[in-house]
Amino acid sequence: MKICFMTQSPITENILFGKTLEELKGIAASLNLPAFNARIIAEWLYKKNVRDVHQMTNLSKKAREALSKDYTMGMADPVKEQKSADGTKKYLYTSSSNKFIETAYIPDRERATLCVSSQVGCKMGCLFCMTARQGFQGNLSAGEILNQFQSLPEKETLTNIVYMGMGEPFDNLAEVLKSLEILTSEWGYGMSAKRITVSTIGVIPGIKEFLDKSNCHLAISLHTPFNEERRKLMPIENVYPLDEVIAYLKTFEFTRQRRVSFEYIMFKGINDTQRHVQELNRILNGIKCRINLIKFHPIPGTQLKGSDARTMEYFRDSLNAKGIIATIRASRGEDIYAACGLLSTKEIVKPAAPDF
Numbered sequence: 001m002k003i004c005f006m007t008q009s010p011i012t013e014n015i016l017f018g019k020t021l022e023e024l025k026g027i028a029a030s031l032n033l034p035a036f037n038a039r040i041i042a043e044w045l046y047k048k049n050v051r052d053v054h055q056m057t058n059l060s061k062k063a064r065e066a067l068s069k070d071y072t073m074g075m076a077d078p079v080k081e082q083k084s085a086d087g088t089k090k091y092l093y094t095s096s097s098n099k100f101i102e103t104a105y106i107p108d109r110e111r112a113t114l115c116v117s118s119q120v121g122c123k124m125g126c127l128f129c130m131t132a133r134q135g136f137q138g139n140l141s142a143g144e145i146l147n148q149f150q151s152l153p154e155k156e157t158l159t160n161i162v163y164m165g166m167g168e169p170f171d172n173l174a175e176v177l178k179s180l181e182i183l184t185s186e187w188g189y190g191m192s193a194k195r196i197t198v199s200t201i202g203v204i205p206g207i208k209e210f211l212d213k214s215n216c217h218l219a220i221s222l223h224t225p226f227n228e229e230r231r232k233l234m235p236i237e238n239v240y241p242l243d244e245v246i247a248y249l250k251t252f253e254f255t256r257q258r259r260v261s262f263e264y265i266m267f268k269g270i271n272d273t274q275r276h277v278q279e280l281n282r283i284l285n286g287i288k289c290r291i292n293l294i295k296f297h298p299i300p301g302t303q304l305k306g307s308d309a310r311t312m313e314y315f316r317d318s319l320n321a322k323g324i325i326a327t328i329r330a331s332r333g334e335d336i337y338a339a340c341g342l343l344s345t346k347e348i349v350k351p352a353a354p355d356f
């Protein structure tokens, strides 16, 4: 399978929400408004919950009229909601091209995590993923990524954001970085970067730029330490092999302020043996990290099965015994298909890919 990384950014010229301070300064200049108006607009967009330019009451009437003539705000409520018995919620938003964007809200005692999408569909073709069945439908703009947060009914309860929904974030790097800048800047939402994690399947140029331009945590979808197995599960292995990803990570110093973690979905009889523990121990030697072991929820049309609870616990304990911090991530929202892609793909499923 060939993966093409060249995709267009969405067209968002006339939408205010999702613009950085620099972009807002450009808009102010183009409308002959004073530069300080940009900060005022950012404040209304990201700190106050207004959806109408005319509510920006500390802008001059002239500024409001000029803005509303050429720009729309760009926030939109979810169009559908599903609630799991465990409190997890799945929201569907619509993109500018009328495609579905999935977002999962996961409350857990004192934490509440939002899992956002960065693309509609995905071109990476991971064998175990329902979003992959949609194929690639388009990149989300920074505004469309942030709207999943801004228009969330539970927004005020959120403690963490993870970019682990539909799409590969580093295949839409410019818009993802822009959304992170708005989330973490003092003129934006002012969130701590330590509360945000971006997950990738290992797009090396994206990892480099992300580590250079943001302070958020990084998660790598690993799933097996063996190249041949990984190639079958994740075609990205043909483009950016895991050993090159790991070699690059070893050149970067992660700290408590900025962590790297590895996601490891456990497939019965495929990646859950002691051979895998030994190899994980070998390749991760020298990286301060954690492994999140994830139960696989079978998707339609695959013979892949999830490892059982005992196997997962033994795997976790074996890693811990070798000094690798490993935890089993609790399953959430199974009854509403909270894992990325399952809900929106129901309507547009492609035939299943050949199995492992």
Ligand code: SF4
Binding pocket: 121, 122, 123, 124, 125, 126, 129, 130, 131, 132, 165, 166, 167, 168, 201, 340
């Ligand atoms: S697992 Fe992530 S990168 Fe792979 S196909 Fe699914 S959405 Fe894309």
